[in-house]
Amino acid sequence: MNVAAAKVDRPPALPRGWPRQRVLGYGLVCLWIVFLAGIAAYLVVAWNGELFAKYAPSYVTGLGVTLLLVAISIVLGAILSVPIAYARMSKNRILSGLAYAYVYFFRGTPLLAQTFLVYYGVGSFRPQLEMVGLWGFFREAFNCAIFAFSLNTAAYQAEILRGAIQSVPRGQWEGAASLGLHKLQTMWKIILPQALIVALRPYGNEIILMIKGSAIVAIITVYDLMGITRLTYSRTFDFQSYVWAAIIYLIIVEILRHAVEWIERRITIHLQR
């Protein structure tokens, strides 16, 4: 084989050059690098060991409060969402209408308004609540937040559940019926496993939305991560308190997002070709 043939086999790579897009892209990436490096430099310059030692433990407690709040709300919401999703899918007009109204109200109004409605509005029913002995529960801002968040996320989760169950083809129900399985067995063994694959990503998004949404409890004096951040800022007027909170929130959300993606890859292995 001579040299010319070898050259024909593999033409030389085209020069990559510098088209406008690449110049723009490199420029933007450089801008990001400068921005992020600027924040890092700011944190280094603004570093204050005394301040850090004083407030870092309360940031950890605040993070704990945030995670606890979200965990309890998500679990309570998941329990509550089952009857709502059932009612929403039922053939009874009144039942499905009520469930629809519930979902529409909680999805159509801001979480902040709902939280205020519970936290400030519950005072209007003080005599009634004292009568049933629930006043002590609602006096705590944390409990009010959990109450409002659970009702809110129940509405979203009910829709996720309903969408996922209805995404399973009807033939699955009919096939199970023809094998003699009763409804509960069909739901548990056939429909739900398929529905959960569809529901996983929305559920993950809902948890992320709750973590981000939970920042608003700082306004009703719960000292979660955001509340601690505001407290620190109001005491020190040091802007880095917000930057640290942003970093912590970003890390949590990214961990969750990648965890959901990993689980999704795992449970859809049988579907990949």
Added chain:
Amino acid sequence: MQSVWTLLSWGPEGWLDDIAYGVFITVSLAAATLPVGLVIGFLVALAKQSGEPSLRLAGNIYTTIFRGLPELLTLFIIFYGAQVGIQQIIHLYDPTASVEVNAFVSGMIALGVVFSSYASEVFLSAFRAIPKGQYEGGYSVGLSGWQTMRLVVLPQLIRIALPGLANLWLILLKDTALVSAIGLTDILRQAGVAARVTKHAFLFFGVAALIYLLLAIISSFGINAIERAVGRQQVQR
């Protein structure tokens, strides 16, 4: 004891006029944010679907940061950050000056960046739904890149992205409630003032929630009308 209807009447006795002003602020904030968010979101989506890796990276960093931060934190960072930053710069010239950053503009920027980072994902998936043949067709009839985008791709893109964008509009409408935390007199803030003065918290926050619900219902009528109008143009295949 005043009756509920006196409290909700128009004028000095009632609070309806104050709440109506709050509705005006909320709606104008959302309406002012929408075009900003759409344009930035579209540009970010363009960057994320380009063949150039560095552009994609820059776009992805934008989305990751602003989708990962709580909206309230973004708002505070922009509001107080702008205040601190501008103060520092001005103090170089005039050490006694104090700066007040406009809450409306801060709210607009914060909600705009959040909206645009979600909108860029909607636009991106719409871009992916448009077959490559459309670009090649545009090229083969002699259209330039920009013309292909404007005449061939965009009309289809809007149709595909519309449901997602409508969803984002409803989310934006709800997110405007957060600006009450930085002192803007929106619906929730006015309701809060009324609740504090009259001690009828449940009534006023309930009214505020119902107003948000009403805005959402009106929006969905509007969205349906737009979808019908856009759907009519659709070529029958």
